Amino acid sequence: MRALLAIIRRDLLLVMRRKSEVLTALFFFVVVTSLFPLGIGADAALLRKIAPGVIWVAALLATLLGLHRMFAADYQDGALEQMALSPQPMVLLVAGKIIAHWMVCGLPLVLLAPIIGIQFDLDANSLSVLMATLLLGTPVLSLLGSIGAALTLGVRGGSVLMSLLILPLYIPVLIFGAGAVYANSVGLDISGHFSLLSALLILALAFVPWVSAAAVKIAIE
Amino acid sequence: MRALLAIIRRDLLLVMRRKSEVLTALFFFVVVTSLFPLGIGADAALLRKIAPGVIWVAALLATLLGLHRMFAADYQDGALEQMALSPQPMVLLVAGKIIAHWMVCGLPLVLLAPIIGIQFDLDANSLSVLMATLLLGTPVLSLLGSIGAALTLGVRGGSVLMSLLILPLYIPVLIFGAGAVYANSVGLDISGHFSLLSALLILALAFVPWVSAAAVKIAIE
Amino acid sequence: MTANISTTSSKNDLVLEGRGLRCVRGERQLFTDLNIRITSGNCLHVRGENGVGKTSLLRLLTGLSKPESGEVFWCDHSIAIDPATYHRELLFLGHRDALKEDLTALENLQMYAALDDVALSQEQALAALWRFGLRGRENLSVNCLSAGQKRRVLMARMLTRQAKLWILDEPFNALDIEAVHELRNLIIEHIASGGLVVLTSHQEVHIPNVQVLEL
């Protein structure tokens, strides 16, 4: 437990040392979502229709962008090796890193989503559903992402390869997440979407840290 | 001139060494464009409307993803330092790297765009306009991107910071590029869009390599 | 095996043993059927020309990579079976310094202590850094340090980490004469207190109880 906290603290400290890094995932999210009205035109009805999809895709990409940071830097300078040689089980360290990643790249998106939503002219009800789906979905994104980050360690062109591996796995989250917001806006029942998202989260929590730990071990060998 | 070719050859060789890397920017493009219909829903008329915007945004992001490769790896292992110490002017080296980047991350997008367009149900005329705008626009993206890549060298969290610096610069390209396709689809004249895109390209070609070279020099110091 | 009659002697006699180690890199066999045995209070100096497989051997001994055949034992237990207890006793320094460039020397030290489950007060950490000539630079981020100063931070880690077995890959690199001296003393001290050391170096090391393994 102490080690888990230590690793979270360490990762957050590293992020804080570069103040810009805390904000950049956020800004990326904001900029990408702002690009769409520019590329598509400012038709309010159209924007409202595509809002959930666009916001969710932007969240996906923003998460992706921070993923390379999860293990790559530690791998390169040998710190990951040292962690593998510490008496802590690898799963714990991996879990710590996933949590830290979510706190930097996931949580801020959830908090910022309402502001973006307003830009797309969503009403209060939709906004709250959007936030709820993001709150359930972004941890899954961080978890699944860790697998890709671990598998592509030390592989040249890793960050692009990683997106290739990870994005297909993200699709269910995207479908249910954006689907819930859309269903809500047309007055359908959304409890099904939420229970599916929760199921994804629970499954991911239960299995992914072990998978990622195995992948990290393979990479170090 | 010989050095320019040498640097292009070198960068392409490095990419080829990882065969996957040639294809991954492409696949990223395909995957991202496929995400949108999933997030937004399968209404064909709606998709046709947002297609130019989505494809252009995806092209932007795909270019962005390969940018970190332009200088960062060379910076980290000291190769960029060695290049600065070679008797070639820095501008030449930077130009070579930009060309190599475009050949890997820009050109394939142009060639692949029609297939993506079909997924969004665009007609043949729109497809050809789309390709033409991408052909003019992607070099600008590579050029402008090089500035960001150079400025964020050695800065931790650089790749995220870079997107932040670069995306605003990309906005004009996005607006004219996507705008041309949209204008064409509603039967408006598009020569204005094209001349603006060409002007952007010429300006970028004339100035950007010098700016990037200066930024690289600052980073090495 | 279920009935494991552990005959561990009450004396703290630690043994690192490699039996029949074989290492293959690419299509090249670096060494085969290598047996080594080091006990408490001894130092093994692995020597050999560049590329002969010293680093590869050290990584096998830490358990970071697996031998093609053969096994490594720590106090008669295979290290593959219970790595956590083995790692508790182990300190490995590789070619790379494994310091986070954005953190200060002090923070790096404290972070590793937390990961290694070692209690380390601020004073102890500072004292360790000062001992190796980093006074006044404790709060400088590591990327501002010179090549030798980074290695000195690692020496401070060696001091604070209470590991019995040290595996050091070219620890004398980039150190100035005084620091080399200091490090040698540290190793001698460690051996004297019953520790084990495995190291590589291209220079002579003047340490008592040193066995040389020519690869």
Next chain:
Amino acid sequence: MTANISTTSSKNDLVLEGRGLRCVRGERQLFTDLNIRITSGNCLHVRGENGVGKTSLLRLLTGLSKPESGEVFWCDHSIAIDPATYHRELLFLGHRDALKEDLTALENLQMYAALDDVALSQEQALAALWRFGLRGRENLSVNCLSAGQKRRVLMARMLTRQAKLWILDEPFNALDIEAVHELRNLIIEHIASGGLVVLTSHQEVHIPNVQVLEL
């Protein structure tokens, strides 16, 4: 700290000169009013403990960083004015090896030759690699090479690059005894043919015409 060092030349050919150099890192002044002068056929060995500013001085001399005050002259021309001609004469090896890990040793060598505008045939490149014991490993990608083998690739580059001035930061690191010997011969050869060498090293270097600068 102030220091003055100069080597007397019999003939009036190549001269590297630093006049009144001052270097500040962070809030710490590393050296001030440093004057150095090296002429053809001489070697300057910069010494000093870790963190005293050796690497910083070398980077000033290459023009990679600019001095706080003072200037560096190559044959009486300030290097800031026409870096291209200066760089044509210069070879710098830093702490990092600047090899692309994905390319083979041979490709790395050829790539640098193209960048440096040096004609280098395949045979020459291979001969250079073979001279430094890399026979059979020319086509192995560099990340498969051991620490010392990477440095040997750099030595091959020193051989193929026709530069007059070599600036080498701890070139003996990670090399085995034989390679150290080989490198020393290379440097002696270079000096004998009228080249200039500036190097740092924590060990003694046994080279004729060597001037020592204690920082």
Next chain:
Amino acid sequence: MNQVNNSSFSNSRLINWFKLSSPSAFYPLAGKLIPIFWALAAIFGLAGLWISFFVAPVDAVQGQGYRIIFVHVPASWMSMFLYLVMAAWAGLGLVFNTRLSAMMAQALAPIGAWMAFLSLWTGAFWGKPMWGAWWVWDARLTSELILLFLYLGFIALQASIDNPRRADKAGAILALVGVVNVPIIYFSVKWWNTLHQGASVSLTKAPAMAQTMLWGMLLMALCFWMYSIAVGLMRVRAIILEREAHTDWVRQLSEVKN
């Protein structure tokens, strides 16, 4: 005592299996099997094509266009089935650290990717006349596209890791994670209301399509299956030679000797 005997017995059986699972034993065996599977593929293929073009009657609704079904369905089935087989081999390799099973997985991936591609391609060429669009974003089509991405990701990951042992393990992890997608493809038509046809072949219900059509589809599917095995074995032989190039038994092979 008894127990010991038992275990040694099963051990010897295991050893037999492990013997076969060594590349040197498998290589010649594969060489012998390949022509058999080619022959089977040809027989099934000819029969299947005969039925598809000359026996199966015209469809009342879709006209002759429906004949695409005879390649579309086998390709779709194989793309899913091959993924499962590939993941199973990869998983075996990960758990038991057998080289051969990892090589099998590696050999199957490209075939699977091609099958997924063919499923998409033929589907698109079917969709244009039937639905009026080359592509719609329906659940089955999308999940099949994801399957293609998974195959490509697997291939790309393995290609970009130099160390073959590490490539095997990393690939195995990815393949196993991706297995989740296969049931999604299969049940997508059931779970979501979509344009795409539901399963018309089921063990419980009476077949919903004409008997001859069913036969044609099954024969073509068998042909694709045998084909996949044949090509898989061919590729695995090449991979074995590449990976084991430095071993003695490869040097002794007649095809390698001068």
Next chain:
Amino acid sequence: MWNSPAEFFAMGGYALYVWSSFGACALVLLFEPLAVRARFKAIVQRLKQEQLAEQFDRESGK
């Protein structure tokens, strides 16, 4: 069922779609084994060359 080859190839107006599908399948299914065979030949060739090189080494060593 078919009265003439032309009718067969016309596929009741669906020629483009049917033949594109079957054609693509045929192409891919043919291409695959050819590619695999090329790969196999390349590796065998390499192995042969290596053996030759070794032979030369041995002979010149004597």
